[in-house]
Amino acid sequence: MAVSLDEVKKLKELTGLGLTDAKKALEEAKGDFDKAVKALREKGLTKAEKRGQREAREGVIESYVHSGRIGVLVEVNCETDFVAKNDIFKNLAHEIALQIASMNPKYISADDIPAEVYSEKKAELVKAAEESGKPKEVAEKMIDGQLKKYFAEQVLLTQVFWKDDSKTIDDIVKDAIMKLGENIRVSQMARIELGVSE
Numbered sequence: 676m677a678v679s680l681d682e683v684k685k686l687k688e689l690t691g692l693g694l695t696d697a698k699k700a701l702e703e704a705k706g707d708f709d710k711a712v713k714a715l716r717e718k719g720l721t722k723a724e725k726r727g728q729r730e731a732r733e734g735v736i737e738s739y740v741h742s743g744r745i746g747v748l749v750e751v752n753c754e755t756d757f758v759a760k761n762d763i764f765k766n767l768a769h770e771i772a773l774q775i776a777s778m779n780p781k782y783i784s785a786d787d788i789p790a791e792v793y794s795e796k797k798a799e800l801v802k803a804a805e806e807s808g809k810p811k812e813v814a815e816k817m818i819d820g821q822l823k824k825y826f827a828e829q830v831l832l833t834q835v836f837w838k839d840d841s842k843t844i845d846d847i848v849k850d851a852i853m854k855l856g857e858n859i860r861v862s863q864m865a866r867i868e869l870g871v872s873e
Contacts, residue, residue, distance in 0.1 A: 678702055682706070683701060684697075731857070733752065733759045734750065734862075735768050736750050737768035739769070739775075741776050744869045746866070747864070747865070747866050749864040750861070751860070753855070753857045753858065753859050754858055764855060770836075770847065771831070771848075774836065775831065778831075779866060783861050784832050796825060797818065800817075800821050831861060832844050832845040848860075
């Protein structure tokens with residue numbers, strides 16, 4: 676199937692692939708751009724998961740101050756100094772700092788949520804479900820969904836990306852891993868808001 680050169684170029688820019696690979700991906704998706712991106716992302720995720728096991732000790736500490744009222748510091752790591760200086764990587768770190776400033780996540784990943792915090796929230800939801808008198812099976816599904824939604828908003832990597840609500844922060848990190856070919860991770864973050872102490 677013939678695919679347009681504009682679409683090939685667009686896919687190349689979005690993914691960092693070569694022209695030939697971008698063309699091949701579009702042909703395999705029968706010209707469907709979104710399908711090609713999805714297929715490449717799935718392939719990239721497999722590679723990203725393998726890369727995720729590699730050490731990431733280089734990177735940047737990105738800072739962002741919004742109107743002198745909100746300040747953010749975030750450490751984003753990669754494997755090499757070369758990638759740390761790359762514009763794609765630097766832009767990723769900046770976008771993550773903006774995300775932290777605007778969405779105020781409490782944890783970087785779900786693994787960082789303390790067990791007692793999770794248990795407390797679950798107990799609160801169980802009590803509310805019992806008081807509502809819903810059947811047990813319905814209540815359990817409802818509680819699972821509410822827990823997932825509540826913590827998705829508290830965890831940086833599962834938050835919806837402020838610039839594109841079709842992606843999470845984890846998606847944009849994995850996109851950068853796919854483009855740059857290195858493990859990338861967010862190691863630590865701090866957010867300070869004028870007049871608000873945690």
